[in-house]
Every structure is written in structure tokens, then in C-alpha cells.
Amino acid sequence: MKCDQCQNAEATIHLTQVVEQEVRKLHLCPACAKASGLSLDDPVSAADVLMAGGLTPAAGPAPKVAVPSRPCPSCGTTLAQFRKTGRFGCAACYDAFRQELPRMLRSMHRHDRHVGKVPGREGEFVRLSADQDRLARELKAAVAREDYLEAARIRDSLRDVESRLTHFSAS
DSSP, X not given: OBOTXXXXXXXXXXXXXXXXXXXXXXXXXXXXXXXXXXXXXXXXXXXXXXXXXXXXXXXXXOOOOOOOOOBOTTTOOBHHXXXXXXXXXXXXXXXXXXXXXXXXXXXXXSOSSOOOSSOHHHHHHHHHHHHHHHHHHXXXXXXHTTOHHHHHHHHHHHHHHHHHHHHHHHO
């Protein structure tokens, strides 16, 4: 089988990934794999190359892979190092790799922003508990300021949250 990248050499590296019920296959020769930044010792980089690195299986010649090799101007960390370790070298790396980061995060975590660690139903309870604490503090501050109109509004909100918490705990 010929390499999907150069179409000349024999492919000895075969990558297969299933994403949302779609099977994606990529066949590379050792030279193209190395040129693409694919490390055979690192299974994460194989998925990154297939999903985020720009390689696509093709019937004809595939486009050349554009794996950014530029380092962070502040610490010198490269995108390949981040893919391998999962850690940036400094805060400036976020700006240096801003364009590549969302696609990489989606391929690794299914989202490009933090969506929380608490499972769905428990997350609502945690949010309501935090609201209850916040409203209790706001109520105390409004009473201390003698802003009774605001205190009444906060009290009503607090009662609503407490009612929802009671209902949540009962179910």
C-alpha cells in the first residue's frame, strides 16, 4: 500500500480512528510520518496528527502536513512538546498557540472550554448551594447597609433557591 502523503514509498504506519461513527484511516511511510511530527512512541501524537494535524486520507496526493514547529517566544516550548507532555511551558504559550489550541482541545476532550467536573444532576445541586451561600451573604450585607428594599428582594430569591434545594434533596 502506498503512502497517503507522498504516494511514492510503501506505507508501513497505519492509523485508524473512529470519530462520531466515521472511520478515518491514514497510511504513511516512515519518512512522511517523521516529517509530520508523528512519534511512534507517543500514542497521543498519532491521534493529534490524524485529528488536528491536518492529515487527511485521500484518493490522490494528500496536502502536505502543516505541523507548526515554531517555539513559544517566551519559553521555547514547541507545539509538538505540548502534544507530547500535555503541558505548556509558560503563560505566553496560550497566546503563541492560540490558533491551534481549540482544535486540539476538542480532539482531546470533546470541548474547547472547561465544562466542569461535577456530573449533571449533582452539578445543579452544587450550583444551587453556591447560590444559597452567595444570597445569604448579600442579604446580610443589605441589612447591614439598611437597604431593606434590596434585602427583601434578596430574601425572596433566597427562599426560591432554598425551596428548589429542598425539592432537589427530596427527589
